[in-house]
Amino acid sequence: MKSRESWGRYPRVEQQTHALVWRTDALPTKDGSLLPHGLGRSYGDSCLNAEGTLLLTTGLDRFIAFDPATGVVRCEAGVSLDTILRLAAPRGWFLPVTPGTKFVTVGGAIANDVHGKNHHRGGTFGRYVRRFELLRSDGSRRVCAPDENPDWYGATIGGLGLTGLVTWAEVQLKPISNPYVLQETVPFGNLEGFLDVARASEKDYEFTMAWVDCLARGKKLGRGLLYRGNFAPPQFDGLPLAKSHLSHGVGLAVPMDMPAFCLNRLSVSAFNWLYYHRQNGKPKQRLTHYDPFFYPLDAIYAWNRIYGRRGFLQFQCVVPYATAKDALKEILERSSRGGLPSFLSVLKTFGDIPSPGWLSFPREGVTLAMDFANRGEKTWKLVEDLDRLTRQAGGAVYPAKDARMSPANFAAYFPRRERFMQYVDPSFSSSFWRRANPVSLPSSLSADLLSEIRSP
Amino acid sequence: MKKVLVLGATSAIAQATVRLLAARGASLYLTGRNAANLDAVTKDAATRGASNVASQVVDLNDFDTHEALVEAAYTALDGLDGVVLAHGVLGDQAEAQRSWTATEAVLRTNFLSAVSLLTVLANRFEAQQAGTLVVISSVAGDRGRQSNYVYGASKGALNVFLQGLRNRLAKSNVAVVTVKPGFVDTPMTAHLPKNKLFASPEKVARGLLSAADSRKNEVYVPGIWALIMLIIRTIPETVFKRMKL
Numbered sequence: 294m295k296s297r298e299s300w301g302r303y304p305r306v307e308q309q310t311h312a313l314v315w316r317t318d319a320l321p322t323k324d325g326s327l328l329p330h331g332l333g334r335s336y337g338d339s340c341l342n343a344e345g346t347l348l349l350t351t352g353l354d355r356f357i358a359f360d361p362a363t364g365v366v367r368c369e370a371g372v373s374l375d376t377i378l379r380l381a382a383p384r385g386w387f388l389p390v391t392p393g394t395k396f397v398t399v400g401g402a403i404a405n406d407v408h409g410k411n412h413h414r415g416g417t418f419g420r421y422v423r424r425f426e427l428l429r430s431d432g433s434r435r436v437c438a439p440d441e442n443p444d445w446y447g448a449t450i451g452g453l454g455l456t457g458l459v460t461w462a463e464v465q466l467k468p469i470s471n472p473y474v475l476q477e478t479v480p481f482g483n484l485e486g487f488l489d490v491a492r493a494s495e496k497d498y499e500f501t502m503a504w505v506d507c508l509a510r511g512k513k514l515g516r517g518l519l520y521r522g523n524f525a526p527p528q529f530d531g532l533p534l535a536k537s538h539l540s541h542g543v544g545l546a547v548p549m550d551m552p553a554f555c556l557n558r559l560s561v562s563a564f565n566w567l568y569y570h571r572q573n574g575k576p577k578q579r580l581t582h583y584d585p586f587f588y589p590l591d592a593i594y595a596w597n598r599i600y601g602r603r604g605f606l607q608f609q610c611v612v613p614y615a616t617a618k619d620a621l622k623e624i625l626e627r628s629s630r631g632g633l634p635s636f637l638s639v640l641k642t643f644g645d646i647p648s649p650g651w652l653s654f655p656r657e658g659v660t661l662a663m664d665f666a667n668r669g670e671k672t673w674k675l676v677e678d679l680d681r682l683t684r685q686a687g688g689a690v691y692p693a694k695d696a697r698m699s700p701a702n703f704a705a706y707f708p709r710r711e712r713f714m715q716y717v718d719p720s721f722s723s724s725f726w727r728r729a730n731p732v733s734l735p736s737s738l739s740a741d742l743l744s745e746i747r748s749p
Numbered sequence: 750m751k752k753v754l755v756l757g758a759t760s761a762i763a764q765a766t767v768r769l770l771a772a773r774g775a776s777l778y779l780t781g782r783n784a785a786n787l788d789a790v791t792k793d794a795a796t797r798g799a800s801n802v803a804s805q806v807v808d809l810n811d812f813d814t815h816e817a818l819v820e821a822a823y824t825a826l827d828g829l830d831g832v833v834l835a836h837g838v839l840g841d842q843a844e845a846q847r848s849w850t851a852t853e854a855v856l857r858t859n860f861l862s863a864v865s866l867l868t869v870l871a872n873r874f875e876a877q878q879a880g881t882l883v884v885i886s887s888v889a890g891d892r893g894r895q896s897n898y899v900y901g902a903s904k905g906a907l908n909v910f911l912q913g914l915r916n917r918l919a920k921s922n923v924a925v926v927t928v929k930p931g932f933v934d935t936p937m938t939a940h941l942p943k944n945k946l947f948a949s950p951e952k953v954a955r956g957l958l959s960a961a962d963s964r965k966n967e968v969y970v971p972g973i974w975a976l977i978m979l980i981i982r983t984i985p986e987t988v989f990k991r992m993k994l
Contacts, residue, residue: 312939314936315783315786317785317786317789355790356792356793357796368796369789380796445878592936595854
């Protein structure tokens with residue numbers, strides 16, 4: 294048994310690992326359940342399998358085909374988005390949807406149906422997955438596509454790795470003229486300001502997302518900076534190239550677990566104030582390489598160590614537009630009042646393009662992501678409250694970032710859960726799944742498990 | 750190396766080497782025993798930029814195939830200027846001690862099949878007065894230890910063969926590069942507990958190619974193993990035989 298942690302470093306569980314080598318190999322026979330595990334960038338326990346076995350997929354890292362004329366790439370599920378970019382970007386193709394880190398595997402991007410800064414235009418990653426092969430523990434292999442085994446396709450996209458192992462996938466990339474993004478930063482003074490500028494930006498900008506100063510209160514509640522941009526046209530001139538375009542890949546590193554006192558209300562407050570005022574309150578335009586634009590945190594290796602050994606809890610919710618203003622105000626007020634600073638908080642609007650996965654998280658509305666250093670009971674209570682506010686607003690919480698949502702909330706957020714359960718592989722499970730969906734277990738077991746769920 | 754024959758291309762170190770060669774736009778002829786696995790490596794190489802990739806499913810323990818295999822590689826790539834010999838087995842020391850059959854299997858794959866292939870290839874390269882023969886050996890060939898001396902003997906014998914070959918081919922502009930990896934984190938060593946000395950196949954592949962590019966004679970990858978093996982070779986046999994290694 295090996296201790297392995299997720300990106301949030303909470304929880305830590307003991308589990309076996311089995312490294313997959315060839316996509317044509319059979320699944321191993323193990324006591325206990327299996328769960329595919331790629332680069333482990335999920336924050337909570339959806340990529341962990343306590344007492345079971347993780348199928349390590351990073352050995353399935355081969356390309357199968359890439360057509361530079363059509364931008365269709367076919368590869369094994371353990372290939373990372375970084376690897377795809379290295380192959381495709383120099384030939385004029387980019388990921389159709391990318392999350393805030395490129396260190397995720399294609400299999401992980403499918404299992405979490407990830408989203409990015411272009412959700413209002415492009416929807417989720419799953420929409421660009423043309424087909425994939427699903428290997429089940431009974432040895433069966435199915436090619437799944439929107440028009441071939443569509444149920445398996447819908448269950449597996451966003452299906453948290455529970456329907457079986459995706460061995461390979463085919464993804465439609467998107468053409469770009471060059472690797473630069475024309476980026477503009479627009480400050481906004483409060484939550485209303487965000488909603489106005491975000492919605493106004495959706496028409497002309499493919500990419501939008503906002504950093505929010507979660508410690509600002511009162512009239513300034515929800516102030517922040519909105520980043521919007523488009524890939525630059527083939528010819529561009531007159532704009533300075535950001536210095537950061539030179540930083541490619543990993544530059545800095547957090548060398549060790551930071552002691553808890555480094556992150557406190559004062560330091561986070563100072564960082565947020567400086568960050569906000571760097572802008573002088575005016576929009577700024579510049580050209581930047583796609584790397585710092587899409588993956589600013591990838592430049593700091595193991596940035597999650599900044600939260601120290603106890604890790605952190607991520608919280609990402611989406612709330613519908615109808616309730617967004619009030620709900621987000623309450624959520625921001627509650628977290629600002631909690632005295633537990635969120636180092637990095639992000640706001641983004643989701644468009645109305647439906648996600649293909651039954652358990653996909655993105656849906657029309659506004660999404661807010663925050664991270665809280667794990668300070669035990671206090672943090673737990675805070676995030677519970679945020680969960681309640683989200684549910685009251687008719688929203689949902691993102692399983693990929695979660696380590697604590699209740700079974701009742703999970704059922705409320707994901708109404709297609711019942712249908713999904715029919716497609717879960719009987720030999721596959723995860724710590725998240727057993728926690729958030731104890732009804733999937735025999736009743737005696739589920740009672741035991743429910744009583745085990747407790748705060749960190 | 751622009752036109753390279755990779756023997757045992759589905760091994761972890763060979764796969765990593767194939768990727769680097771493909772990214773350089775090399776032409777490749779790949780061999781492996783398992784058709785599906787070889788196909789996966791071949792398509793990966795083609796996608797990553799190899800100018801030309803051909804492959805052949807072959808069991809290199811069948812020595813009679815070697816002449817035809819080399820001929821096929823020459824034909825497919827329109828010549829050959831590099832070889833990466835990467836096939837090999839670790840074997841099971843305990844089983845080898847019990848059974849000559851098990852010992853012979855290790856010697857046959859790691860030593861005899863390599864010698865047979867290199868006999869054909871050396872004559873070709875000698876005749877064309879050009880080429881680089883890269884052979885993956887092991888630090889285990891530097892000194893016999895009770896925990897894996899059968900494997901070690903197969904690699905040690907290979908090292909001596911390569912020394913002689915290098916000596917013979919020096920005047921013919923043919924480089925013979927002996928690559929001695931230490932512990933590598935591969936499926937071959939999946940059952941072993943890992944420590945800081947384990948290197949990734951990618952790191953070994955980079956060391957292998959840089960040695961090939963500069964036509965080195967014998968290299969340890971990673972370099973730290975040169976020091977480790979120097980110490981291990983220096984220990985007097987009287988002391989060594991009492992150690993648990």
